[in-house]
Amino acid sequence: MFKEIVTERLHLRKIKSLDAESMFSYAGNKETTKYMAWPTHNSIEETQEYIKSIMPLYKTKKYYDWAIELKENGKMIGTCGFVNVQANKEFAEIGYIIHQDYHKKGYGTEAVQSLIEFGFKTLRLKKIYARIYKENKISIRLAKKCKFTLEVQPEHCLAKDHICFGALSYSIKNLE
Numbered sequence: 001m002f003k004e005i006v007t008e009r010l011h012l013r014k015i016k017s018l019d020a021e022s023m024f025s026y027a028g029n030k031e032t033t034k035y036m037a038w039p040t041h042n043s044i045e046e047t048q049e050y051i052k053s054i055m056p057l058y059k060t061k062k063y064y065d066w067a068i069e070l071k072e073n074g075k076m077i078g079t080c081g082f083v084n085v086q087a088n089k090e091f092a093e094i095g096y097i098i099h100q101d102y103h104k105k106g107y108g109t110e111a112v113q114s115l116i117e118f119g120f121k122t123l124r125l126k127k128i129y130a131r132i133y134k135e136n137k138i139s140i141r142l143a144k145k146c147k148f149t150l151e152v153q154p155e156h157c158l159a160k161d162h163i164c165f166g167a168l169s170y171s172i173k174n175l176e
Contacts, residue, residue, distance in 0.1 A: 012066035
């Protein structure tokens with residue numbers, strides 16, 4: 001079910017071992033990973049091990065994580081995908097990260113919009129949600145741009161480095 005996605009400026013594809021250096025440039029950057037639930041990578045070897053660990057997941061046909069690559073030069077600038085895809089495909093959580101050098105250029109919006117389309121049309125999801133740290137203004141703005149709305153529920157905890165941070169849930173529903 002995993003397929004490559006091509007947009008106006010991006011090529012979304014499977015992550016590969018050759019992406020380690022590009023991935024480490026943002027996964028090892030404390031500023032870029034500040035609002036990620038996973039810890040900042042401490043070495044290129046850690047990034048290589050991470051990539052190695054996800055390779056078999058693509059064969060499960062239940063793993064949806066794309067490298068975000070610029071069409072103009074083939075540079076990988078981030079990843080985006082679905083986690084917590086429910087077996088009945090009622091809903092899934094979306095996640096994304098883009099190297100800070102590429103923020104505010106519309107790449108995140110372009111990638112997320114293409115995933116929403118894939119999620120609703122190909123996976124036939126009924127709802128896609130994002131859990132976002134309330135301090136992560138860039139991600140909240142991106143979610144709103146992509147028509148996600150704040151869910152009416154109390155703020156919840158998203159842990160990072162064993163510390164609980166306030167998070168909000170945003171979602172978009174498939175109206176078809």
